Amino acid sequence: ILSKRIVVLPGDGIGPEVCSEAVRVLRAVSSRFGHEFTFDYQLMGACAIDATGSPLPEATLQACRQADAVLLGAIGDPKYDNDPTAKVRPEQGLLGLRKALGLYANIRPITAYDQLLAHSPLKAERIQGTDILIFRELTGGIYFGEKGRSEDRASAYDHCTYHRDEILRIAHRAFKAAETRRHKVTLVDKANVLETSRLWRETVQSIAPEYPSVALDYLFVDNAAMQIILNPKQFDVILTENMFGDIISDEASVIAGSLGLLPSASVGDGAALFEPIHGSYPQAKGKGIANPIATILSAAMLLDHFHLQEEADCVRDAVQHALDQGVVTPELNPTTLYTTEQVGNFIAYSV
Amino acid sequence: ILSKRIVVLPGDGIGPEVCSEAVRVLRAVSSRFGHEFTFDYQLMGACAIDATGSPLPEATLQACRQADAVLLGAIGDPKYDNDPTAKVRPEQGLLGLRKALGLYANIRPITAYDQLLAHSPLKAERIQGTDILIFRELTGGIYFGEKGRSEDRASAYDHCTYHRDEILRIAHRAFKAAETRRHKVTLVDKANVLETSRLWRETVQSIAPEYPSVALDYLFVDNAAMQIILNPKQFDVILTENMFGDIISDEASVIAGSLGLLPSASVGDGAALFEPIHGSYPQAKGKGIANPIATILSAAMLLDHFHLQEEADCVRDAVQHALDQGVVTPELNPTTLYTTEQVGNFIAYSV
Numbered sequence: 001i002l003s004k005r006i007v008v009l010p011g012d013g014i015g016p017e018v019c020s021e022a023v024r025v026l027r028a029v030s031s032r033f034g035h036e037f038t039f040d041y042q043l044m045g046a047c048a049i050d051a052t053g054s055p056l057p058e059a060t061l062q063a064c065r066q067a068d069a070v071l072l073g074a075i076g077d078p079k080y081d082n083d084p085t086a087k088v089r090p091e092q093g094l095l096g097l098r099k100a101l102g103l104y105a106n107i108r109p110i111t112a113y114d115q116l117l118a119h120s121p122l123k124a125e126r127i128q129g130t131d132i133l134i135f136r137e138l139t140g141g142i143y144f145g146e147k148g149r150s151e152d153r154a155s156a157y158d159h160c161t162y163h164r165d166e167i168l169r170i171a172h173r174a175f176k177a178a179e180t181r182r183h184k185v186t187l188v189d190k191a192n193v194l195e196t197s198r199l200w201r202e203t204v205q206s207i208a209p210e211y212p213s214v215a216l217d218y219l220f221v222d223n224a225a226m227q228i229i230l231n232p233k234q235f236d237v238i239l240t241e242n243m244f245g246d247i248i249s250d251e252a253s254v255i256a257g258s259l260g261l262l263p264s265a266s267v268g269d270g271a272a273l274f275e276p277i278h279g280s281y282p283q284a285k286g287k288g289i290a291n292p293i294a295t296i297l298s299a300a301m302l303l304d305h306f307h308l309q310e311e312a313d314c315v316r317d318a319v320q321h322a323l324d325q326g327v328v329t330p331e332l333n334p335t336t337l338y339t340t341e342q343v344g345n346f347i348a349y350s351v
Numbered sequence: 352i353l354s355k356r357i358v359v360l361p362g363d364g365i366g367p368e369v370c371s372e373a374v375r376v377l378r379a380v381s382s383r384f385g386h387e388f389t390f391d392y393q394l395m396g397a398c399a400i401d402a403t404g405s406p407l408p409e410a411t412l413q414a415c416r417q418a419d420a421v422l423l424g425a426i427g428d429p430k431y432d433n434d435p436t437a438k439v440r441p442e443q444g445l446l447g448l449r450k451a452l453g454l455y456a457n458i459r460p461i462t463a464y465d466q467l468l469a470h471s472p473l474k475a476e477r478i479q480g481t482d483i484l485i486f487r488e489l490t491g492g493i494y495f496g497e498k499g500r501s502e503d504r505a506s507a508y509d510h511c512t513y514h515r516d517e518i519l520r521i522a523h524r525a526f527k528a529a530e531t532r533r534h535k536v537t538l539v540d541k542a543n544v545l546e547t548s549r550l551w552r553e554t555v556q557s558i559a560p561e562y563p564s565v566a567l568d569y570l571f572v573d574n575a576a577m578q579i580i581l582n583p584k585q586f587d588v589i590l591t592e593n594m595f596g597d598i599i600s601d602e603a604s605v606i607a608g609s610l611g612l613l614p615s616a617s618v619g620d621g622a623a624l625f626e627p628i629h630g631s632y633p634q635a636k637g638k639g640i641a642n643p644i645a646t647i648l649s650a651a652m653l654l655d656h657f658h659l660q661e662e663a664d665c666v667r668d669a670v671q672h673a674l675d676q677g678v679v680t681p682e683l684n685p686t687t688l689y690t691t692e693q694v695g696n697f698i699a700y701s702v
């Protein structure tokens with residue numbers, strides 16, 4: 001019997017709906033396998049601003065620090081997006097949490113599901129068999145550098161910095177993952193222009209000999225943005241810095257045919273956070289049309305993190321079963337009428 | 352009779368081959384329409400480093416400053432890419448030239464050619480009819496900010512800065528272009544994280560009322576990287592900063608089915624530079640397989656810049672004719688055996 005405390009941050013928009021389904025699936029796993037999972041719901045994002053004035057209340061941070069894992073829905077609200085002068089933003093909650101928990105590696109698997117090839121904007125023969133694992137650095141770079149305005153507010157700046165140690169820790173993780181996969185790491189950078197990219201390249205180069213079975217290659221980010229679409233099957237593990245990883249991983253998501261399928265794990269030395277890569281999708285809120293699979297697969301990565309391999313595979317099999325049976329939300333099949341909850345229920349019962 | 356001085360910078364890799372064909376086409380135009388174009392060849396890039404030690408020799412810069420326009424092939428050589436400690440790089444030549452000539456706006460049209468829909472990795476129905484004009488800021492941002500290392504070289508930094516005036520001048524160009532097109536500007540930024548992006552958003556917002564016929568909307572760069580693939584037809588004019596523009600415009604190039612088709616213009620208050628968006632493609636150098644069309648279409652943009660509308664359209668029609676007749680290099684049709692020169696000749700004769 002395993003006993004684990006999971007903090008749930010439903011967040012904004014469709015976050016609460018998709019989180020409910022992932023929790024339902026985790027409860028099904030715990031009852032089938034006899035574990036004890038407790039779920040502690042906390043506020044983060046726009047809902048936390050509305051309730052407390054802060055996007056990351058102290059109580060939330062404390063709970064996450066003491067948790068065995070954090071499951072996040074999504075955060076963000078359009079009312080903050082088009083006001084460039086807003087002082088408090090939902091995103092600060094997420095960025096603050098990543099930094100506070102030291103979640104320096106964001107890991108995003110990109111898979112082309114055979115059942116969904118028709119949904120991708122890419123031709124099936126280009127993407128069939130794609131299996132990419134993206135390692136995005138998550139607590140450094142331009143996201144967390146000094147930023148500000150000149151006194152007259154007419155110029156703005158954002159500083160990007162990286163230290164060798166920040167690169168080493170995630171690079172080792174990427175190489176280790178490649179050792180268990182197809183033995184290739186592609187570093188995405190802009191070393192022909194940026195000094196931070198040159199530091200990335202030289203640092204990653206320096207440890208490559210420790211992983212003799214892994215081939216290392218490099219792509220400039222502009223070229224990578226093309227190659228991911230032109231020939232995604234060439235990639236195994238992609239390693240990159242924070243800003244490039246944000247762009248490249250969302251771009252790569254088109255391969256899967258729906259953002260609603262893609263999970264992620266953000267890990268550090270201790271705690272770990274699991275979240276779908278989609279956003280809060282406010283237009284869909286409360287309509288029962290949000291796809292819960294990305295969050296459910298994030299819950300499977302959470303089980304991996306607990307070393308519950310059988311349990312995690314069981315969740316992934318249940319998701320495959322739902323795809324096979326066509327039990328999916330309308331963006332994947334507009335003619336069926338399954339709701340978020342029905343899809344979640346189906347997967348939970350199949351566990 | 353129009354008399355114009357054009358500096359040609361063939362550069363590296365396939366640059367010289369594709370430039371020859373564009374010059375051939377410009378010569379055909381000048382003899383058909385009775386203009387006097389003189390071509391002044393200068394060194395830039397890796398070839399300039401090899402010959403003079405500098406990627407942008409003073410003679411090249413002087414010639415460009417006095418020219419009516421600059422035509423560039425491509426620069427870059429792999430021998431500099433994987434040496435993060437190289438002090439002199441081919442790219443410094445291009446970046447230096449952009450800065451010295453004040454080429455603050457890089458303009459890239461992205462068109463899906465009907466004849467080439469089958470070549471795109473994207474499904475035809477998603478891209479047919481795509482017509483995007485990207486305005487990428489080219490002399491500011493993280494490309495030109497302070498960059499360096501700590502004393503122990505274990506940390507690196509790159510500073511991104513923007514001034515309101517740098518944003519205004521390109522934003523006005525983007526709005527004016529939209530007025531002659533489908534009346535829509537999409538600003539791509541990361542205003543939920545970056546202060547420079549918030550300055551972009553507030554500055555662009557502030558002038559939008561001067562263009563009442565143009566609708567302005569915003570996309571975060573990660574979302575934009577998806578939307579460009581999911582639904583490229585939603586875009587008319589895209590406006591963005593330097594680094595995001597580098598990534599987004601190369602990504603969007605996949606729509607056309609070949610990088611070898613896409614031209615660009617870089618303009619400022621005076622001089623202007625025209626170049627294909629593809630790189631120096633060193634593996635293809637000297638093989639006669641490089642597609643000259645991107646450079647030829649860049650030459651058409653050069654004619655636009657000289658207000659030679661009929662001449663420019665004539666070049667574009669000749670390119671269409673080559674595509675219609677299947678007179679294309681092997682990447683577009685592996686069964687025909689047309690060389691770079693044959694494609695250039697065909698287009699020049701059709702002018």
Ligand SMILES: CC(C)[C@H](C(=O)O)[C@@H](O)C(=O)O
Nearest residue numbers: 076091094095246543544573
């Ligand atoms: C919400 C936003 C700050 C965030 C990011 O840019 O990191 C999101 O896009 C993501 O990728 O998790």
Ligand SMILES: CC(C)[C@H](C(=O)O)[C@@H](O)C(=O)O
Nearest residue numbers: 192193222427442445446597
């Ligand atoms: C060669 C490189 C410096 C350049 C850039 O990043 O601007 C190129 O990628 C481009 O887009 O023109």
